[in-house]
Amino acid sequence: MSEVLVQRGYVPAGTGQMHYRFAGQSGAPVLLLIHQAPSSSVMFEAMMASLAEDYYVLAPDLPGFGQSDSLTISNTIADWADALKGFCQEITGAQTLAGVFGHHTGAAVATEMLYRHPQIADSLMLSGPTLLNQILKNILPEKARAFPASADGLHLLGMWQRMQGKDTQAELSLILRETLLGLGMGERYPDAYAAVIDHDFQRAISAITQPVLMFAGSADPLYSVLDDAFSCVQQGVVTRIPNTTSWVCDRQPDVVCGLIRRFLSRSRPADSAGGKEEWSCES
Structure with a gap:
């Protein structure tokens, strides 16, 4: 095929x-x-x-x-x-x-x-x-906060760690893809x-x-x-x-x-x- x-x-x-x-x-x-x-x-x-x-x-x-x-x-x-x-x-x-x-x-x-x-x-x-139950509604805003761009680049690490935390066994290529898509949302992320x-x-x-x-x-x-x-x-x-x-x-x-x-x-x-x-x- x-x-x-x-x-x-x-x-x-x-x-x-x-x-x-x-x-x-x-x-x-x-x-x-x-x-x-x-x-x-x-x-x-x-x-x-x-x-x-x-x-x-x-x-x-x-x-x-x-x-x-x-x-x-x-x-x-x-x-x-x-x-x-x-x-x-x-x-x-x-x-x-x-x-x-x-x-x-x-x-x-x-x-x-x-x-x-x-x-x-x-x-x-x-x-x-x-x-969503009330527990999820309460925790979701913090888990979805934006990472404003900073001169030290810590926003890059923050988004990477967020995506990696979703599935620690995921391939690095998948984590990188989702990190870049998340960063691309900027302040609109939440x-x-x-x-x-x-x-x-x-x-x-x-x-x-x-x-x-x-x-x-x-x-x-x-x-x-x-x-x-x-x-x-x-x-x-x-x-x-x-x-x-x-x-x-x-x-x-x-x-x-x-x-x-x-x-x-x-x-x-x-x-x-x-x-x-x-x-x-x-x-």
């Missing part, structure tokens, strides 16, 4: 442009992948190369991230959800997406997107759902985390009627809210990936892609638990 090429492009987005990656054949069912902060669509390259065998995969940089221009309006989860609705219309027209997958910040945006635009996709898939704190995830996820796949790695900071988040889902599947951090899409793309394929190809559960089930997952 020949190597799948992940390509890149831009589309108009308000007063600027949105950068995105894409892979697969344009006639195939469409998957939209939404990244976490402060990363970009680059975090999905390994997943895209795999999923492109069966789907046309789109992964935009959220406005203000990666190589996308910032919005000129406010930067809320709802603003980004609407921007991605426009992005999808630009690329696919009126075609309904097979699914929307979001990770961390992307999970909040994906959920709000289906809440605000229910006809846009047939399914929702969330890694690290953002139903904005996405503030947007997630302000977002009413429970309202949005509770209203969604499409089937939902929800999971988190056992070493992911959002693992602690997985069960509470899934209790809000009307129908879907929950699972847990052992010994995995918030960089699961980079470090275990085959596991995540396997879950996505299994979920999108499954028949509806026949149990009496309101169309909800739990899967075991081997990493």
